[in-house]
Amino acid sequence: TRALSSSADCFAKQHQLQQQLHGGSMPEHQQRTPTTLSATLSALRRSPFTFSARLYSTDAARPGEEEEGEGEDVREGKEEGAGVRGDDTGAEDNSSGGDSDSLREDLLRASMKHVASLGFTMKAVQAAGRDLGYSSAVANVLPRQEADLIEYFLEDCRAKMNAELDERKEEVAAMRIRDKIAEGVRIRLRLTAPYIHVWPRAIYVMSQPPNAANSLCLLHSLVDDMWHHAGDKSTDYNWYSKRMLLAGVYTSSELFMLTDSSPDFEETWHYVDRSIGRVLQVGKAGSDLLNLFKNVMDGASPAGKSTRV
Numbered sequence: 001t002r003a004l005s006s007s008a009d010c011f012a013k014q015h016q017l018q019q020q021l022h023g024g025s026m027p028e029h030q031q032r033t034p035t036t037l038s039a040t041l042s043a044l045r046r047s048p049f050t051f052s053a054r055l056y057s058t059d060a061a062r063p064g065e066e067e068e069g070e071g072e073d074v075r076e077g078k079e080e081g082a083g084v085r086g087d088d089t090g091a092e093d094n095s096s097g098g099d100s101d102s103l104r105e106d107l108l109r110a111s112m113k114h115v116a117s118l119g120f121t122m123k124a125v126q127a128a129g130r131d132l133g134y135s136s137a138v139a140n141v142l143p144r145q146e147a148d149l150i151e152y153f154l155e156d157c158r159a160k161m162n163a164e165l166d167e168r169k170e171e172v173a174a175m176r177i178r179d180k181i182a183e184g185v186r187i188r189l190r191l192t193a194p195y196i197h198v199w200p201r202a203i204y205v206m207s208q209p210p211n212a213a214n215s216l217c218l219l220h221s222l223v224d225d226m227w228h229h230a231g232d233k234s235t236d237y238n239w240y241s242k243r244m245l246l247a248g249v250y251t252s253s254e255l256f257m258l259t260d261s262s263p264d265f266e267e268t269w270h271y272v273d274r275s276i277g278r279v280l281q282v283g284k285a286g287s288d289l290l291n292l293f294k295n296v297m298d299g300a301s302p303a304g305k306s307t308r309v
Contacts, residue, residue, distance in 0.1 A: 104141050106132060108152040119198035120150050120205065147211045150202045154218050157191040158225060165229040177230055178276050184226035185250055185272050189257055193265060196257060223247045245279045 110128035118124040122139055129138035142148040164187055165172060172180055192199060206215040223246040232242060253275060257268045 100141070103138075104148075107138065107141060108149060111149055112153065112156075115149075115153075115195055115198065120146050120153070120195075120202045122146060125149060144211070146202075146205050147214070150206055151214060151218065153195075153202075154222075157188060158218075158222050160191055161188045161222075162225055162229070172229060173231070178280055180230035181226060181246065181249075182272055182276050184229060185253060185276070186269055188222065188226075188250070189253060189265070189268065189272075192254065192257070199254075200258060219247055219251070223250060249275045249279055 107125065107128055110131050111124045113131075114124040114127045118127060122145055125139040125142060125145075126136040129136060132138070139145075161184065165184060172183060175183065195202075205211060220243065223243045226246060227242055232239075234242065249272070253268060253272050256271045257265060260268045262268075
């Protein structure tokens with residue numbers, strides 16, 4: 001925008017010099033004056049994708065000139081209208097963030113239609129942009145490129161898992177703890193199944209250093225939701241150990257699913273059940289060991305006072 005403003009000032013000065021050289025009479029094709037750039041620059045800042053303002057206008061009045069036959073009332077009306085337009089421009093500036101978020105949401109949603117064939121790549125995003133009527137350059141609205149698309153998919157899958165578990169709340173409540181956890185893992189993995197052939201690249205992208213922190217946060221949110229629907233209400237060290245162990249179960253099950261060629265991923269569901277069984281045994285053994293250590297320390301403390309561990 002700074003370069004655009006400087007260029008317009010240069011053209012305006014050049015136009016004034018040409019008028020002076022021609023004595024006020026210029027060829028028709030040169031009688032074009034630069035319009036004011038305030039609205040143009042505001043439009044460019046608001047949305048670079050819808051920017052279509054013209055820098056030159058044959059209908060614009062020359063600087064210092066007024067239309068013939070205009071009275072004071074007409075000029076006052078124009079000034080009032082300009083004030084209203086200025087207020088509208090400010091309002092549009094305030095809503096520019098919402099327009100950008102809406103465009104990003106529409107682009108990511110449309111991109112998922114191409115992921116099955118193009119994978120979690122910028123080609124899928126560019127194809128979605130063309131579907132929405134934009135050029136391929138609209139993909140630049142995603143600063144983190146493929147990672148933004150993958151994170152959108154992960155968040156959407158987590159929301160769908162929670163919605164299904166909420167709908168089946170009474171059914172899930174009647175299950176054992178291990179069955180509740182297994183059902184949550186199966187529901188979430190089924191959402192990945194349609195894209196399992198392109199999922200290895202998604203794992204690679206999210207394992208890169210710039211994306212690793214977000215990947216871990218999303219994994220934590222996922223297993224936390226699973227334990228919440230399983231009825232977990234722990235507030236001690238078990239809160240951390242349960243989520244850590246379940247995160248290991250989920251990631252290993254996802255990797256197992258990549259190589260599973262059985263019908264409807266039957267072997268993956270058996271693997272989930274076996275893994276959760278082992279994890280619950282390890283968790284119980286760890287809890288028993290900590291309780292034993294605590295009891296030993298309590299018995300060794302003088303005057304029956306417990307020692308903080």
